[in-house]
Amino acid sequence: MPVKLGQIGLGAWGKNLLRTFHGLPETSVIIACDSDQKTLSKISPAYPGVEFTLDPAKVLDNRAIDAVVIATPPASHFELASKAMENGKDVFVEKPMVLGIEDGRRLLEIADQTNKILMVGHIMEYHPASLKMKEYIDSGKLGKIHYLYATRVNLGKVRDIENSLWSFAPHDVSLIVFLLGRMPVRVTATGADYLQKGIEDVSFMTMHFEDKTMAHIHVSWLDPHKERKLTVVGSKMMAVFDDTESSEKIWLYDRGVDTKMDYNTYGEYLSLRAGDIIIPKVDSTEPLKLECQHFINSVKTRTQPRSDGRDGLRILTILNAAQISMEQGGAPMEIFPNAYNV
Ligand SMILES: NC(=O)c1ccc[n+]([C@@H]2O[C@H](COP(=O)([O-])OP(=O)(O)OC[C@H]3O[C@@H](n4cnc5c(N)ncnc54)[C@H](O)[C@@H]3O)[C@@H](O)[C@H]2O)c1
Structure with a gap:
């Protein structure tokens, strides 16, 4: 039996979710809603078998559907x-x-009380390149992870409710927490509003982990570059995941600083290693398709999705700390991962 879906929100991102869920063989989209008539009129002709409505209650109360996809602000x-x-x-x-x-x-x-599946759209946790990076980190190929930095900037859609931190950083925070498999202990952030009062167009945040690992994130919709890149510096190797590259998404650098057993001076003790650069093959399946399939699979098998509500709350905890830090001019905010039992 296909999983019967309803969707609320068919804007810039919602239309991609509708296209993807609609295309999955194990899914049947029954009803889709957007509170904007123009959006409905534009989208509905492409989906003749789907009922369209302006009223979200018609989706929420619909007895014919098993699950709801939410892509509203x-x-x-x-x-x-x-x-x-x-x-x-x-x-x-x-x-x-x-x-x-x-x-x-x-x-x-x-979600716990109703026994329902709750999945958050942390799409980077389903990206084939993220899975490859995780494989390298977990296998020890990169060595001990010293630090990471992510850039997600462009000259793009200016949001008027959530700032650049809440709009873009969930991608990088969820990716980094997924890759490292642990929560930071401290977060600092700064940002500034140039276009609209109180809504930061650019944010810089840093997560500090227990063993000195550090992760920096720079997000902005007011930038001349279009970049979506993560660099990971390990004690053995370094890796770059560039999501704007169409096929060569990961570059592995056999670069680092080695220590010699036999040396006379401190300069000789530390020797630079600049070895090969490897560009591994990465599965080219669309991350959004993998994410949607994962949700349908979780619904069918009643198993917790990778980015479940607990993961959602973890990322929220970090973003919330970053927001407070930003409001306090970059003050360090401690994170107590167990405070929310996640
Ligand atoms: N995973 C990703 O890569 C990704 C990318 C972009 C956006 N997003 C997320 O998707 C969500 C939507 O973002 P967007 O860029 O599509 O925004 P958007 O403003 O383009 O679209 C939102 C749509 O929701 C509709 N809407 C608002 N409130 C509604 C309600 N109560 N009932 C029915 N319809 C309602 C609006 O009319 C609009 O068409 C946000 O949470 C955003 O963070 C995710």
Whole structure:
């Protein structure tokens, strides 16, 4: 039996989710909603078998569907996702899961109480290049991870509710926490609003981990470059994941600084190693398709998705700390990973 879906939000990203879920053989999209008539009129002709509505309640109350996909602006995620689960539907909600820690905690409780699948659209956790990077890190190929830095910048859509931190950084925070498999202990962030008062167009945040590993994230929609890149510096090798590259997404550098057993001076003790550069083959399946398949599989098998509500709450905890740090001019914020039982 196909999983019967309803979707709310068919904007810039929602239309991609609709196209992808609609194309999966094990899924049947029954109803789709957007509160904007123009958006509905533009999208509906391509999906003759799908019912379209302006009213989200028609999706949330629909008895014919098993699950709801939510791709509305983040401020509406909590209300829509909680109602969907309370009405007996599994939920896929776009990132960020919600905008506040308390709402995040409550959403998780509702998922637990109703026994519903709650998956957050942390798409980078499904990207084939992320899985390859994780394989390199977990196998020890890169050695001990010293530090990472991610850049996600462009001259792009200016949001008017959530700032660049909440809009872009969920991708990089979720990717880095997924790759390292642990939470930071401290977060600092700074940012500035140039276009709209109180909405930071550019944010710089740093996550500090227990063993001195450090991860820096730079996000902006006010930048001359289009970059989506993560660099990982390990004690044995270094790796770059460039998501703007069409096929050569990962570059592995056999570069580092070795220590010699036999030396006379400190200069001789440390020797630079500049070895080969390897560009491994990475599966070219669309990350969005893998993410949507993962949700459908979780619904069918009743197993927790990789980016479940707990993962959503973890990322929320970090973003929330970064936001407070930014508001306090970059003050360090401690993270207590167990505080939310995640
Ligand atoms: N995973 C990714 O790579 C990715 C990329 C972009 C955006 N997103 C996320 O997707 C979500 C949507 O972003 P977007 O760029 O598509 O925004 P958008 O503004 O382009 O689209 C949102 C749509 O939701 C509709 N809408 C708003 N409130 C509604 C409601 N209560 N009921 C029904 N429809 C409603 C709007 O009319 C609009 O068409 C956000 O959470 C965003 O962070 C994810």
